[in-house]
Amino acid sequence: xxxxxxxxxxxxxxxxxxxxxxxxxxxxxxxxxxxxxxxxxxxxxxxxxxxxxxxxxxxxxxxxxxxxxxxxxxxxxxxxxxxxxxxxxxxxxxxxxxxxxxxxxxxxxxxxxxxxxxxxxxxxxxxxxxxxxxxxxxxxxxxxxxxxxxxxxxxxxxxxxxxxxxxxxxxxxxxxxxxxxxxxxxxxxxxxxxxxxxxxxxxxxxxxxxxxxxxxxxxxxxxxxxxxxxxxxxxxxxxxxxxxxxxxxxxxxxxxxxxxxxxxxxxxxxxxxxxxxxxxxxxxxxxxxxxxxxxxxxxxxxxxxxxxxxxxxxxxxxxxxxxxxxxxxxxxxxxxxxxxxxxxxxxxxxxxxxxxxxxxxxxxxxxxxxxxxxx
Numbered sequence: 001x002x003x004x005x006x007x008x009x010x011x012x013x014x015x016x017x018x019x020x021x022x023x024x025x026x027x028x029x030x031x032x033x034x035x036x037x038x039x040x041x042x043x044x045x046x047x048x049x050x051x052x053x054x055x056x057x058x059x060x061x062x063x064x065x066x067x068x069x070x071x072x073x074x075x076x077x078x079x080x081x082x083x084x085x086x087x088x089x090x091x092x093x094x095x096x097x098x099x100x101x102x103x104x105x106x107x108x109x110x111x112x113x114x115x116x117x118x119x120x121x122x123x124x125x126x127x128x129x130x131x132x133x134x135x136x137x138x139x140x141x142x143x144x145x146x147x148x149x150x151x152x153x154x155x156x157x158x159x160x161x162x163x164x165x166x167x168x169x170x171x172x173x174x175x176x177x178x179x180x181x182x183x184x185x186x187x188x189x190x191x192x193x194x195x196x197x198x199x200x201x202x203x204x205x206x207x208x209x210x211x212x213x214x215x216x217x218x219x220x221x222x223x224x225x226x227x228x229x230x231x232x233x234x235x236x237x238x239x240x241x242x243x244x245x246x247x248x249x250x251x252x253x254x255x256x257x258x259x260x261x262x263x264x265x266x267x268x269x270x271x272x273x274x275x276x277x278x279x280x281x282x283x284x285x286x287x288x289x290x291x292x293x294x295x296x297x298x299x300x301x302x303x304x305x306x307x308x309x310x311x312x313x314x315x316x317x318x319x320x321x322x323x324x325x326x327x328x329x330x331x332x333x334x335x336x337x338x339x340x341x342x343x344x345x346x347x348x349x350x351x352x353x354x355x356x357x358x359x360x361x362x363x364x365x366x367x368x369x370x371x372x373x374x375x
Contacts, residue, residue, distance in 0.1 A: 160253055173339070225288050233245065273324060284333065298345035
């Protein structure tokens with residue numbers, strides 16, 4: 001019986017999940033066994049036989065209580081320690097601690113796509129203090145520093161003008177409108193329409209007062225359009241208005257390319273204006289006014305674009321009735337300005353990986369954005 005109790009005590013020492021029994025517990029059990037201690041059913045008691053004076057007499061003990069729970073306690077003092085010492089082998093029948101997963105759970109496709117998008121965005125972000133190229137930059141190069149921003153924009157202006165010129169050369173709409181400008185000028189002049197319009201105003205005189213002639217002359221002057229773009233440029237930086245700043249840069253590029261093309265065509269054709277001046281075709285006032293109105297229409301919508309287009313039409317009418325230009329000069333100038341303004345605005349729109357961002361409507365009821373690449 002005592003030998004069995006010792007075995008029970010030894011096995012209880014293993015029950016804590018340890019790879020070896022507690023030495024103190026085994027040694028205590030062996031000492032009790034050699035002294036002839038008894039192991040009652042209620043627990044392991046001291047080294048002497050326990051008298052039975054009655055149900056109320058407390059049991060006599062000569063040492064600390066050594067119960068099966070104490071024998072089962074591991075080296076850490078707990079009844080069932082959670083983990084075995086590192087590097088020790090735990091029998092499968094005595095190990096109860098759950099195994100920790102060695103690999104993280106697989107990511108879902110949505111989490112993986114968000115992670116890849118975040119990594120791509122971080123890869124395209126410039127380093128701290130690095131300058132973003134003008135094609136990917138929105139807003140001033142040096143926010144809050146107007147002087148340095150002006151210097152940077154002046155340095156990038158030739159590159160931006162060349163990029164817009166290449167966009168015009170690749171755009172089919174631009175070629176169609178420029179072809180119409182040339183064809184309409186030739187047809188209007190060769191058909192005698194210019195002569196009939198000139199005869200009408202020679203007989204009836206001007207329909208506009210001197211004030212409105214001045215309004216059309218000054219309002220359609222390319223110098224005024226560049227001045228408005230310059231005011232928007234500096235005001236956009238001072239007010240922190242990124243859109244106004246970007247529109248001003250688009251205006252400068254569009255007006256510059258339009259002016260250079262108009263001057264080149266004037267020099268090539270060398271036609272005479274009704275007032276006797278050289279280089280009449282096409283009208284610079286008309287082309288610049290329609291270019292300015294087209295850019296503002298793209299930037300701010302019909303509420304700004306439609307009145308400006310109407311004023312551009314008034315400028316063309318003033319140039320004809322004041323006998324500064326023929327009708328063909330104004331028609332061709334208007335088509336040239338619309339073509340240049342339209343293509344430059346498209347080239348300055350936001351792009352992702354070289355593709356345009358446009359609204360998208362799903363026939364099944366969804367709306368969103370789409371990426372379009374033109375070849």
